[in-house]
Amino acid sequence: MRALILAAALLAAPAAAQSPAPTSLAPTRLTLADAADAPSRPLILDGARWSCEGAVCTASGGSEQPATRACRRVVQRLGSVTAFSWKGVSLTDEQIAACNA
Numbered sequence: 001m002r003a004l005i006l007a008a009a010l011l012a013a014p015a016a017a018q019s020p021a022p023t024s025l026a027p028t029r030l031t032l033a034d035a036a037d038a039p040s041r042p043l044i045l046d047g048a049r050w051s052c053e054g055a056v057c058t059a060s061g062g063s064e065q066p067a068t069r070a071c072r073r074v075v076q077r078l079g080s081v082t083a084f085s086w087k088g089v090s091l092t093d094e095q096i097a098a099c100n101a
Contacts (some may be wrong), residue, residue, distance in 0.1 A: 026088025028059040030074060030081045033100075034078035037079035046073055067091055 034036055038052035048062030048070075050100065057078070062070065066079045067086035075081060080100045091099065 005033070025099070027085055028062060028087055030071075030078075030085075031058050031083040031084050032057065032078060033080035033082050043077065045077060046070065050055050050078075062087070068095055068099060071096070075099055 032055040033054070035055035038055060038057065039050070042049045046063045046065065048059040050057050050059045052058075065086075067084065067089040068091065070086040071081065071084045071091060074084070081096060084096055084099065
């Protein structure tokens with residue numbers, strides 16, 4: 001009996017190890033300081049496909065990089081942001097100010 005339970009646990013372990021990390025499903029979004037800076041068509045930046053409606057933009061995909069770097073790259077192309085979240089990591093007000101600098 002104990003051998004069956006151990007075998008079942010060993011078979012289930014690889015499946016658990018392959019499940020996606022929670023951040024892969026977490027939102028990636030930003031709010032632009034000026035909605036006029038929003039691109040009218042989707043924009044690909046560092047592998048992320050950004051789509052905007054008004055001042056709010058969301059993205060799917062993207063390279064593995066720190067949220068602060070992703071924010072700086074987006075600000076270079078789209079202008080200042082008031083909120084930024086990269087794969088579930090939301091930047092603080094201080095980090096956003098540094099990103100916009």
